[in-house]
Amino acid sequence: MSYVVPIGPYHPSLEEPIHAKLYTEGEIIKDAEVFIGYNHRGIEKLAQEKNFIQTLVLVERVCGICSHSHPFAYAQAIENIANIEVPKRGQYIRVIMAELERLHSHYLWLGIAAHLVGYDSLFMHIWNVREKIMDILEAISGNRVNYGMIIIGGSRRDISDDLRRDILQVLDEFKAEHEKIKEILLNDKTLSMRTKGVGVLPKDVAIQMGTIGPHARASGVKVDVRKDAPYSSYEDFEFDVPVVEDGDVFARVVIRALEVDESIKIIKQALENLPEGPVNLGMKIPKVPAGEFTQRVEAPRGQVIYYVVTDGGQTNYRLSIHVPTFKTAPTVPYMLRNNSVADAGLIIASIDPCFSCLDR
Amino acid sequence: MQKFKSIEIKKEEIVPIAEKMKSEGIRLLMIHGYVDKEGKKVISYQYEVGDTVEAYTVKGEDVLPTISHIYDVAASWPEEELHELIGVTFEGLKMRGRLFLPDTMFEGKGQILVTPLSELVKKTQGEKE
Numbered sequence: 001m002s003y004v005v006p007i008g009p010y011h012p013s014l015e016e017p018i019h020a021k022l023y024t025e026g027e028i029i030k031d032a033e034v035f036i037g038y039n040h041r042g043i044e045k046l047a048q049e050k051n052f053i054q055t056l057v058l059v060e061r062v063c064g065i066c067s068h069s070h071p072f073a074y075a076q077a078i079e080n081i082a083n084i085e086v087p088k089r090g091q092y093i094r095v096i097m098a099e100l101e102r103l104h105s106h107y108l109w110l111g112i113a114a115h116l117v118g119y120d121s122l123f124m125h126i127w128n129v130r131e132k133i134m135d136i137l138e139a140i141s142g143n144r145v146n147y148g149m150i151i152i153g154g155s156r157r158d159i160s161d162d163l164r165r166d167i168l169q170v171l172d173e174f175k176a177e178h179e180k181i182k183e184i185l186l187n188d189k190t191l192s193m194r195t196k197g198v199g200v201l202p203k204d205v206a207i208q209m210g211t212i213g214p215h216a217r218a219s220g221v222k223v224d225v226r227k228d229a230p231y232s233s234y235e236d237f238e239f240d241v242p243v244v245e246d247g248d249v250f251a252r253v254v255i256r257a258l259e260v261d262e263s264i265k266i267i268k269q270a271l272e273n274l275p276e277g278p279v280n281l282g283m284k285i286p287k288v289p290a291g292e293f294t295q296r297v298e299a300p301r302g303q304v305i306y307y308v309v310t311d312g313g314q315t316n317y318r319l320s321i322h323v324p325t326f327k328t329a330p331t332v333p334y335m336l337r338n339n340s341v342a343d344a345g346l347i348i349a350s351i352d353p354c355f356s357c358l359d360r
Numbered sequence: 361m362q363k364f365k366s367i368e369i370k371k372e373e374i375v376p377i378a379e380k381m382k383s384e385g386i387r388l389l390m391i392h393g394y395v396d397k398e399g400k401k402v403i404s405y406q407y408e409v410g411d412t413v414e415a416y417t418v419k420g421e422d423v424l425p426t427i428s429h430i431y432d433v434a435a436s437w438p439e440e441e442l443h444e445l446i447g448v449t450f451e452g453l454k455m456r457g458r459l460f461l462p463d464t465m466f467e468g469k470g471q472i473l474v475t476p477l478s479e480l481v482k483k484t485q486g487e488k489e
Contacts, residue, residue: 037459080364210387210434223387229362229411293364294389294406294413307392307404318394322438330433 001026005341007348009038015112016355020332020348027340032333039359047319052078052152053285055316059306060146062321063357065108068101069299070321071150073306076231077295078152081310082288088275090154091233096270097140097149098232098297099263103174104133105300106214106256106263109352110185113253116346117194122184129177136167154280164271175264182257195250199335199347202247206331213302215328215351218255219247225298236273237266249350256352285314299324301352323357363412366404371421374405378427378435381407388431389413391438393446401446426453 003024009017017038023031043062047055059070072094079086086094107130114122134144140159141147149156159167185191201211206219216223224241226234242258244251290312297304302324309318328351335347369377381388389406396402400420405427407414418424428436429452439450444459 033456035457076362080362208432210431228408231362292366292415294392294415295362296389296408296413303389305390307390307406309394311397318392320390320392320394322390326437327434330437 002030005344007344009035011345014345014348016353018329018348018353018355020336020344022336022341022344024341027342029336029339029341029344032336032344034329034332036329036355036358039356041360043360044319044321047316049315051285051314052288052316055319056150056152057148059319059321060148060150062360063323063354064145065105065354066101066299066301066304066357067146068097068149069297069304070306072098072232073295073297073304074308074319075150075152076297077293077306077308078286078288078310080293080295081291081308082152082286084153084281084286086154086232087278087280088233089158089277090279092270092274093155093157093159093279094150094232095234095237096159096267097137097147097155098299099267099270100133100137100140102263102300103260103267104130104137105352106260107133110181110253110256112349113195113249113346114191116349117191119188119190122181122188122191126181129174129181132170132174132177136170139163139166151280152286153282154278156280158279159271159274164274168268168271171264171267178257178260178264182260185253185257191253192250195253195346196246196248198249198343199339199350200246200248201331201335203245205334206247209331209334210327211302211331212327213298213324214252214255214259214300215302215324215331217242217259218244218251220245225296225303229296231295231297234266237269239263239265249346252350252352288312301325301354301357302327321360323354323360325351325353325355325358329353329358361411364415365412366415366417369416369418371418371424373416374418375425375427375430377405377416378430382430388427388434391435391442393442393448395446401448403442403448421448423449423451426450428453 005022005024007020008014009019019035021033022029050058056071059074060067062070107126111123111126138144141149201219203220206216206221222243227241239262244255288310290310292309294307305322307320311317387408389408391405393403403418405416439453441459442448
Protein backbone atom coordinates (compact mmCIF):
# COMPACT_ATOMS: atom_id res chain seq x y z
CA MET A 1 0.00 0.00 0.00
CA SER A 2 1.40 3.43 -0.98
CA TYR A 3 1.21 6.46 1.28
CA VAL A 4 2.54 10.00 1.28
CA VAL A 5 3.74 10.78 4.81
CA PRO A 6 4.38 14.44 5.62
CA ILE A 7 7.05 15.37 8.18
CA GLY A 8 7.06 18.94 9.39
CA PRO A 9 7.35 21.80 8.91
CA TYR A 10 6.71 21.53 12.67
CA HIS A 11 7.50 18.10 14.08
CA PRO A 12 8.76 16.77 17.44
CA SER A 13 11.90 15.26 15.89
CA LEU A 14 12.91 18.55 14.23
CA GLU A 15 14.63 21.35 16.11
CA GLU A 16 13.71 23.81 13.37
CA PRO A 17 11.07 23.82 10.65
CA ILE A 18 11.50 21.97 7.37
CA HIS A 19 8.97 20.05 5.33
CA ALA A 20 9.64 16.57 3.92
CA LYS A 21 7.24 14.45 1.90
CA LEU A 22 7.91 10.72 2.18
CA TYR A 23 6.54 8.49 -0.56
CA THR A 24 6.21 5.08 1.09
CA GLU A 25 5.34 1.50 0.34
CA GLY A 26 4.10 0.31 3.72
CA GLU A 27 6.84 1.18 6.23
CA ILE A 28 9.56 1.69 3.63
CA ILE A 29 10.41 5.08 2.11
CA LYS A 30 10.66 4.78 -1.67
CA ASP A 31 11.30 8.45 -2.42
CA ALA A 32 11.26 11.81 -0.68
CA GLU A 33 11.19 15.55 -1.31
CA VAL A 34 12.45 18.33 0.93
CA PHE A 35 10.99 21.85 1.06
CA ILE A 36 12.63 24.79 2.82
CA GLY A 37 11.90 28.46 3.46
CA TYR A 38 10.14 28.44 6.84
CA ASN A 39 12.89 30.52 8.49
CA HIS A 40 13.55 33.01 5.68
CA ARG A 41 14.26 36.43 7.19
CA GLY A 42 15.62 38.30 4.17
CA ILE A 43 19.06 38.76 5.75
CA GLU A 44 20.87 39.14 2.39
CA LYS A 45 18.40 41.84 1.36
CA LEU A 46 18.76 43.60 4.70
CA ALA A 47 22.58 43.48 4.42
CA GLN A 48 22.36 45.69 1.34
CA GLU A 49 21.09 48.48 3.63
CA LYS A 50 23.75 48.05 6.35
CA ASN A 51 27.32 49.30 6.71
CA PHE A 52 30.21 46.89 7.30
CA ILE A 53 30.09 47.09 11.10
CA GLN A 54 26.30 46.72 11.24
CA THR A 55 26.57 43.73 8.91
CA LEU A 56 28.86 41.93 11.39
CA VAL A 57 26.09 42.19 13.99
CA LEU A 58 23.49 41.10 11.44
CA VAL A 59 25.29 38.03 10.09
CA GLU A 60 26.13 36.84 13.59
CA ARG A 61 22.39 36.30 13.90
CA VAL A 62 22.05 34.11 10.80
CA CYS A 63 22.65 31.17 13.15
CA GLY A 64 22.69 30.68 16.92
CA ILE A 65 25.07 27.71 16.92
CA CYS A 66 27.76 28.81 14.45
CA SER A 67 27.39 32.51 15.25
CA HIS A 68 31.18 32.99 15.19
CA SER A 69 31.66 31.40 11.75
CA HIS A 70 29.41 33.90 9.96
CA PRO A 71 31.12 37.16 10.98
CA PHE A 72 34.46 35.31 10.71
CA ALA A 73 33.77 34.67 7.01
CA TYR A 74 32.24 38.09 6.35
CA ALA A 75 35.07 40.03 8.03
CA GLN A 76 37.72 38.15 6.05
CA ALA A 77 35.89 38.86 2.78
CA ILE A 78 35.86 42.59 3.59
CA GLU A 79 39.48 42.50 4.78
CA ASN A 80 40.52 40.87 1.51
CA ILE A 81 38.70 43.48 -0.59
CA ALA A 82 40.15 46.33 1.52
CA ASN A 83 43.62 44.71 1.75
CA ILE A 84 43.56 44.78 5.55
CA GLU A 85 45.98 42.49 7.38
CA VAL A 86 44.78 41.21 10.74
CA PRO A 87 47.42 41.11 13.54
CA LYS A 88 48.66 37.56 14.22
CA ARG A 89 47.32 37.52 17.79
CA GLY A 90 43.89 38.53 16.49
CA GLN A 91 44.01 35.69 13.94
CA TYR A 92 44.86 33.14 16.66
CA ILE A 93 42.02 34.32 18.89
CA ARG A 94 39.61 34.03 15.96
CA VAL A 95 40.80 30.42 15.50
CA ILE A 96 40.42 29.64 19.22
CA MET A 97 36.81 30.88 19.12
CA ALA A 98 36.10 28.95 15.91
CA GLU A 99 37.37 25.68 17.39
CA LEU A 100 35.55 26.20 20.69
CA GLU A 101 32.43 26.74 18.58
CA ARG A 102 33.12 23.43 16.80
CA LEU A 103 33.43 21.66 20.15
CA HIS A 104 30.14 22.95 21.51
CA SER A 105 28.36 22.41 18.16
CA HIS A 106 29.57 18.81 17.80
CA TYR A 107 28.64 18.10 21.42
CA LEU A 108 25.23 19.65 20.88
CA TRP A 109 24.61 17.36 17.91
CA LEU A 110 26.05 14.25 19.60
CA GLY A 111 23.63 14.88 22.47
CA ILE A 112 20.71 15.25 20.07
CA ALA A 113 21.73 12.06 18.26
CA ALA A 114 21.74 10.17 21.57
CA HIS A 115 18.32 11.63 22.40
CA LEU A 116 16.87 10.65 19.02
CA VAL A 117 17.90 7.02 19.43
CA GLY A 118 16.33 7.00 22.89
CA TYR A 119 19.61 7.07 24.84
CA ASP A 120 18.66 9.98 27.09
CA SER A 121 21.16 9.32 29.88
CA LEU A 122 23.98 9.73 27.34
CA PHE A 123 22.28 12.83 25.91
CA MET A 124 22.24 14.47 29.38
CA HIS A 125 25.83 13.44 30.11
CA ILE A 126 27.07 14.91 26.80
CA TRP A 127 25.24 18.18 27.32
CA ASN A 128 26.54 18.38 30.88
CA VAL A 129 30.14 18.09 29.64
CA ARG A 130 29.38 20.61 26.87
CA GLU A 131 28.79 23.21 29.59
CA LYS A 132 32.56 23.34 30.19
CA ILE A 133 33.00 24.71 26.65
CA MET A 134 30.08 27.10 27.04
CA ASP A 135 31.73 28.43 30.22
CA ILE A 136 35.00 29.04 28.34
CA LEU A 137 33.16 30.88 25.56
CA GLU A 138 31.41 33.01 28.17
CA ALA A 139 34.67 33.72 29.98
CA ILE A 140 36.34 34.91 26.76
CA SER A 141 33.48 36.84 25.17
CA GLY A 142 30.93 37.51 27.91
CA ASN A 143 28.29 35.58 25.98
CA ARG A 144 27.15 31.98 25.49
CA VAL A 145 25.94 32.71 21.96
CA ASN A 146 26.49 35.64 19.56
CA TYR A 147 29.94 36.27 21.00
CA GLY A 148 30.63 39.57 19.25
CA MET A 149 34.32 38.63 19.02
CA ILE A 150 34.90 39.63 15.39
CA ILE A 151 35.56 43.14 14.15
CA ILE A 152 36.96 44.20 10.81
CA GLY A 153 40.72 44.02 11.33
CA GLY A 154 40.87 41.61 14.26
CA SER A 155 39.25 40.27 17.39
CA ARG A 156 37.27 42.49 19.75
CA ARG A 157 38.70 41.05 23.00
CA ASP A 158 42.06 39.72 24.09
CA ILE A 159 42.76 36.62 26.18
CA SER A 160 44.78 37.36 29.33
CA ASP A 161 47.51 35.06 30.63
CA ASP A 162 45.35 34.09 33.63
CA LEU A 163 42.41 33.25 31.39
CA ARG A 164 44.69 31.32 29.06
CA ARG A 165 45.88 29.11 31.96
CA ASP A 166 42.27 28.59 33.13
CA ILE A 167 41.15 27.58 29.63
CA LEU A 168 43.99 25.07 29.28
CA GLN A 169 43.03 23.50 32.61
CA VAL A 170 39.32 23.25 31.67
CA LEU A 171 40.30 21.82 28.28
CA ASP A 172 42.25 19.04 30.05
CA GLU A 173 39.17 18.23 32.13
CA PHE A 174 37.01 18.29 29.00
CA LYS A 175 39.46 16.02 27.16
CA ALA A 176 39.32 13.47 30.01
CA GLU A 177 35.52 13.47 29.90
CA HIS A 178 35.56 13.25 26.11
CA GLU A 179 37.66 10.07 26.20
CA LYS A 180 34.93 8.38 28.28
CA ILE A 181 32.13 9.67 26.04
CA LYS A 182 34.04 8.68 22.91
CA GLU A 183 34.42 5.15 24.28
CA ILE A 184 30.62 4.93 24.63
CA LEU A 185 29.93 6.52 21.23
CA LEU A 186 32.30 4.20 19.37
CA ASN A 187 31.54 0.94 21.19
CA ASP A 188 28.05 1.03 22.71
CA LYS A 189 25.83 -1.68 21.24
CA THR A 190 22.54 0.23 21.54
CA LEU A 191 23.85 3.21 19.64
CA SER A 192 25.48 1.16 16.87
CA MET A 193 22.41 -1.09 16.39
CA ARG A 194 20.23 1.95 15.95
CA THR A 195 22.55 3.87 13.59
CA LYS A 196 24.71 1.42 11.59
CA GLY A 197 23.52 0.95 8.02
CA VAL A 198 20.88 3.69 8.45
CA GLY A 199 20.68 6.63 6.02
CA VAL A 200 23.72 5.64 3.96
CA LEU A 201 25.33 8.17 1.62
CA PRO A 202 28.04 6.36 -0.42
CA LYS A 203 31.25 8.20 -1.31
CA ASP A 204 30.54 8.45 -5.05
CA VAL A 205 27.09 9.95 -4.40
CA ALA A 206 28.51 12.37 -1.83
CA ILE A 207 31.04 13.58 -4.44
CA GLN A 208 28.40 13.79 -7.18
CA MET A 209 26.09 15.85 -4.93
CA GLY A 210 28.96 18.11 -3.81
CA THR A 211 28.26 17.70 -0.12
CA ILE A 212 30.71 19.06 2.45
CA GLY A 213 31.82 19.18 6.07
CA PRO A 214 31.58 16.28 8.54
CA HIS A 215 28.70 14.94 6.43
CA ALA A 216 31.07 14.44 3.47
CA ARG A 217 33.95 13.26 5.66
CA ALA A 218 31.65 10.56 7.14
CA SER A 219 31.20 9.32 3.55
CA GLY A 220 34.95 9.11 2.88
CA VAL A 221 35.36 12.50 1.16
CA LYS A 222 38.37 14.34 2.58
CA VAL A 223 37.37 17.97 2.26
CA ASP A 224 38.16 20.63 4.84
CA VAL A 225 38.80 24.31 4.06
CA ARG A 226 41.16 24.64 7.02
CA LYS A 227 43.57 22.32 5.16
CA ASP A 228 42.54 22.87 1.51
CA ALA A 229 42.65 26.69 1.60
CA PRO A 230 43.98 27.77 5.02
CA TYR A 231 42.93 31.13 6.46
CA SER A 232 43.57 33.02 9.71
CA SER A 233 46.86 31.14 10.36
CA TYR A 234 45.37 27.61 10.29
CA GLU A 235 48.56 26.61 8.46
CA ASP A 236 50.44 27.19 11.75
CA PHE A 237 48.68 24.31 13.51
CA GLU A 238 49.21 20.58 13.32
CA PHE A 239 45.97 18.63 13.09
CA ASP A 240 44.44 15.80 11.10
CA VAL A 241 41.24 15.66 9.07
CA PRO A 242 39.58 12.40 10.11
CA VAL A 243 37.63 10.50 7.46
CA VAL A 244 35.23 7.59 7.94
CA GLU A 245 34.17 5.51 4.94
CA ASP A 246 30.81 3.96 5.91
CA GLY A 247 28.55 6.96 5.18
CA ASP A 248 25.79 5.95 7.62
CA VAL A 249 24.39 7.73 10.69
CA PHE A 250 26.91 5.88 12.89
CA ALA A 251 29.76 7.23 10.75
CA ARG A 252 28.40 10.75 11.32
CA VAL A 253 28.56 10.13 15.07
CA VAL A 254 32.11 8.75 14.84
CA ILE A 255 33.43 11.58 12.66
CA ARG A 256 32.26 14.23 15.13
CA ALA A 257 33.73 12.36 18.08
CA LEU A 258 37.09 12.21 16.26
CA GLU A 259 36.96 15.86 15.16
CA VAL A 260 36.58 16.95 18.78
CA ASP A 261 40.09 15.58 19.45
CA GLU A 262 41.51 17.62 16.56
CA SER A 263 39.83 20.83 17.71
CA ILE A 264 41.26 20.39 21.20
CA LYS A 265 44.72 20.01 19.61
CA ILE A 266 44.30 23.25 17.65
CA ILE A 267 43.04 25.27 20.63
CA LYS A 268 45.92 24.09 22.81
CA GLN A 269 48.51 24.99 20.17
CA ALA A 270 46.93 28.41 19.66
CA LEU A 271 46.82 29.14 23.39
CA GLU A 272 50.32 27.88 24.09
CA ASN A 273 51.81 29.82 21.17
CA LEU A 274 49.64 32.94 21.30
CA PRO A 275 51.74 35.65 19.61
CA GLU A 276 52.46 38.94 21.35
CA GLY A 277 51.00 42.16 19.97
CA PRO A 278 47.64 43.81 19.35
CA VAL A 279 44.45 41.83 18.65
CA ASN A 280 42.95 44.35 16.22
CA LEU A 281 43.55 47.53 14.26
CA GLY A 282 41.00 49.72 16.04
CA MET A 283 37.26 50.10 15.91
CA LYS A 284 36.70 52.51 13.00
CA ILE A 285 34.42 51.78 10.06
CA PRO A 286 36.84 50.70 7.35
CA LYS A 287 37.16 52.38 3.95
CA VAL A 288 36.36 49.58 1.52
CA PRO A 289 36.99 50.06 -2.21
CA ALA A 290 34.84 48.59 -4.98
CA GLY A 291 35.55 44.90 -5.35
CA GLU A 292 34.39 41.36 -4.82
CA PHE A 293 35.62 38.36 -2.84
CA THR A 294 34.42 34.92 -1.85
CA GLN A 295 35.58 33.74 1.56
CA ARG A 296 35.27 30.17 2.79
CA VAL A 297 35.33 29.17 6.45
CA GLU A 298 35.10 25.64 7.85
CA ALA A 299 32.19 26.03 10.28
CA PRO A 300 31.26 23.09 12.55
CA ARG A 301 28.82 21.69 9.95
CA GLY A 302 31.00 22.42 6.89
CA GLN A 303 31.83 25.30 4.60
CA VAL A 304 30.27 28.70 5.16
CA ILE A 305 30.57 30.72 1.93
CA TYR A 306 30.38 34.52 1.88
CA TYR A 307 30.41 36.31 -1.47
CA VAL A 308 30.63 40.08 -1.01
CA VAL A 309 30.40 42.73 -3.73
CA THR A 310 31.23 46.33 -2.79
CA ASP A 311 30.94 49.52 -4.83
CA GLY A 312 33.19 51.87 -2.82
CA GLY A 313 30.30 53.04 -0.62
CA GLN A 314 29.51 52.33 3.03
CA THR A 315 27.19 49.35 2.45
CA ASN A 316 27.36 45.93 0.83
CA TYR A 317 26.29 46.12 -2.80
CA ARG A 318 25.59 42.39 -2.61
CA LEU A 319 26.08 39.87 0.15
CA SER A 320 25.44 36.26 -0.79
CA ILE A 321 25.51 33.79 2.09
CA HIS A 322 25.59 30.03 1.67
CA VAL A 323 25.85 27.60 4.53
CA PRO A 324 26.64 23.90 4.96
CA THR A 325 22.97 22.87 5.13
CA PHE A 326 22.51 24.28 1.61
CA LYS A 327 24.85 21.48 0.50
CA THR A 328 23.82 18.75 2.92
CA ALA A 329 20.01 19.08 2.84
CA PRO A 330 19.85 18.10 -0.88
CA THR A 331 21.31 14.70 0.07
CA VAL A 332 18.43 13.91 2.46
CA PRO A 333 16.00 12.45 -0.13
CA TYR A 334 18.73 10.04 -1.32
CA MET A 335 19.54 8.94 2.24
CA LEU A 336 15.89 8.39 3.12
CA ARG A 337 15.26 5.95 0.27
CA ASN A 338 14.77 2.32 1.34
CA ASN A 339 14.85 3.20 5.03
CA SER A 340 11.87 2.87 7.37
CA VAL A 341 9.58 5.77 8.23
CA ALA A 342 10.60 5.35 11.89
CA ASP A 343 14.18 6.36 11.01
CA ALA A 344 13.24 9.43 8.95
CA GLY A 345 13.63 11.90 11.85
CA LEU A 346 17.03 10.45 12.75
CA ILE A 347 18.25 10.55 9.13
CA ILE A 348 17.14 14.16 8.61
CA ALA A 349 18.80 15.15 11.89
CA SER A 350 21.99 13.25 10.98
CA ILE A 351 23.13 15.99 8.60
CA ASP A 352 23.28 18.26 11.69
CA PRO A 353 20.99 20.68 9.89
CA CYS A 354 20.61 24.36 10.57
CA PHE A 355 17.52 25.57 8.77
CA SER A 356 17.91 29.12 10.11
CA CYS A 357 21.27 29.22 8.35
CA LEU A 358 19.86 27.60 5.24
CA ASP A 359 16.93 30.00 4.87
CA ARG A 360 18.79 33.15 5.98
CA MET B 361 45.48 33.12 2.46
CA GLN B 362 42.58 32.40 0.17
CA LYS B 363 42.53 33.91 -3.32
CA PHE B 364 39.79 35.02 -5.71
CA LYS B 365 39.95 35.27 -9.50
CA SER B 366 37.09 36.61 -11.64
CA ILE B 367 36.83 35.88 -15.38
CA GLU B 368 34.02 37.21 -17.60
CA ILE B 369 32.61 34.63 -20.01
CA LYS B 370 29.78 34.30 -22.56
CA LYS B 371 26.73 32.21 -21.90
CA GLU B 372 27.82 29.63 -24.49
CA GLU B 373 30.92 28.88 -22.37
CA ILE B 374 29.02 27.96 -19.19
CA VAL B 375 28.41 24.28 -20.00
CA PRO B 376 31.85 23.53 -21.55
CA ILE B 377 33.59 25.09 -18.52
CA ALA B 378 31.40 23.10 -16.13
CA GLU B 379 32.14 19.88 -18.06
CA LYS B 380 35.87 20.58 -18.01
CA MET B 381 35.87 21.37 -14.29
CA LYS B 382 33.86 18.26 -13.48
CA SER B 383 36.16 16.05 -15.54
CA GLU B 384 39.12 17.42 -13.56
CA GLY B 385 37.40 16.65 -10.24
CA ILE B 386 36.98 20.32 -9.35
CA ARG B 387 34.09 21.15 -7.03
CA LEU B 388 31.41 23.68 -7.89
CA LEU B 389 31.55 25.95 -4.85
CA MET B 390 28.41 27.98 -5.56
CA ILE B 391 26.52 29.97 -8.18
CA HIS B 392 25.93 33.52 -6.96
CA GLY B 393 24.00 36.32 -8.60
CA TYR B 394 22.98 39.93 -8.35
CA VAL B 395 21.77 42.85 -10.48
CA ASP B 396 24.40 45.49 -11.27
CA LYS B 397 23.89 49.26 -11.34
CA GLU B 398 22.98 49.19 -15.05
CA GLY B 399 20.20 46.72 -14.28
CA LYS B 400 22.07 43.77 -15.81
CA LYS B 401 21.86 40.38 -14.16
CA VAL B 402 25.26 39.07 -13.11
CA ILE B 403 25.66 35.34 -12.52
CA SER B 404 28.94 34.07 -11.06
CA TYR B 405 29.82 30.38 -11.37
CA GLN B 406 32.43 29.77 -8.68
CA TYR B 407 34.73 26.76 -8.56
CA GLU B 408 37.17 25.68 -5.83
CA VAL B 409 40.59 25.35 -7.43
CA GLY B 410 42.89 24.70 -4.47
CA ASP B 411 43.17 27.86 -2.39
CA THR B 412 41.64 29.96 -5.20
CA VAL B 413 38.00 30.56 -6.00
CA GLU B 414 37.70 30.89 -9.78
CA ALA B 415 34.58 32.89 -10.63
CA TYR B 416 33.27 32.67 -14.22
CA THR B 417 30.86 35.55 -14.65
CA VAL B 418 28.07 36.04 -17.18
CA LYS B 419 26.44 39.46 -17.50
CA GLY B 420 23.17 40.71 -18.97
CA GLU B 421 21.45 37.38 -19.70
CA ASP B 422 17.91 36.49 -18.64
CA VAL B 423 18.06 32.88 -19.82
CA LEU B 424 20.98 30.55 -19.13
CA PRO B 425 21.56 26.82 -19.63
CA THR B 426 21.40 24.66 -16.53
CA ILE B 427 24.50 22.78 -15.37
CA SER B 428 22.45 20.58 -13.02
CA HIS B 429 22.98 17.60 -15.38
CA ILE B 430 26.71 17.99 -14.68
CA TYR B 431 26.83 18.99 -11.00
CA ASP B 432 23.50 17.51 -9.80
CA VAL B 433 21.99 19.19 -6.71
CA ALA B 434 25.16 21.24 -6.15
CA ALA B 435 23.98 23.24 -9.19
CA SER B 436 20.21 22.81 -9.14
CA TRP B 437 19.68 24.31 -5.68
CA PRO B 438 21.64 27.52 -6.45
CA GLU B 439 19.92 27.77 -9.85
CA GLU B 440 16.49 27.51 -8.24
CA GLU B 441 17.52 30.13 -5.71
CA LEU B 442 18.74 32.52 -8.40
CA HIS B 443 15.54 32.11 -10.36
CA GLU B 444 13.70 33.20 -7.26
CA LEU B 445 16.04 36.00 -6.21
CA ILE B 446 16.63 37.79 -9.52
CA GLY B 447 14.39 36.06 -12.03
CA VAL B 448 16.95 34.28 -14.23
CA THR B 449 15.53 31.27 -16.08
CA PHE B 450 17.71 28.16 -16.32
CA GLU B 451 16.82 26.10 -19.38
CA GLY B 452 16.55 22.40 -18.58
CA LEU B 453 16.31 22.91 -14.81
CA LYS B 454 13.62 20.89 -13.07
CA MET B 455 12.02 23.33 -10.62
CA ARG B 456 10.51 22.05 -7.38
CA GLY B 457 8.52 25.20 -6.57
CA ARG B 458 9.51 28.19 -4.50
CA LEU B 459 12.34 27.97 -1.98
CA PHE B 460 11.78 30.97 0.25
CA LEU B 461 8.60 32.93 -0.35
CA PRO B 462 4.97 32.03 -1.12
CA ASP B 463 4.00 31.67 -4.79
CA THR B 464 1.38 34.40 -4.43
CA MET B 465 3.84 37.12 -3.42
CA PHE B 466 5.15 37.96 -6.87
CA GLU B 467 2.61 36.15 -9.03
CA GLY B 468 5.06 33.29 -9.44
CA LYS B 469 7.99 35.43 -10.59
CA GLY B 470 11.11 35.72 -8.47
CA GLN B 471 12.33 39.24 -7.78
CA ILE B 472 13.30 39.43 -4.09
CA LEU B 473 16.64 41.16 -4.47
CA VAL B 474 15.57 43.67 -7.09
CA THR B 475 12.40 44.79 -5.31
CA PRO B 476 12.88 47.75 -2.91
CA LEU B 477 12.68 46.78 0.76
CA SER B 478 9.74 49.16 1.34
CA GLU B 479 7.74 47.41 -1.39
CA LEU B 480 8.56 43.99 0.04
CA VAL B 481 7.25 45.15 3.43
CA LYS B 482 4.03 46.41 1.79
CA LYS B 483 3.50 43.11 0.02
CA THR B 484 4.09 41.13 3.23
CA GLN B 485 1.71 43.32 5.21
CA GLY B 486 -0.82 43.08 2.39
CA GLU B 487 -0.72 39.30 2.71
CA LYS B 488 -1.48 39.52 6.43
CA GLU B 489 -4.59 41.67 5.93
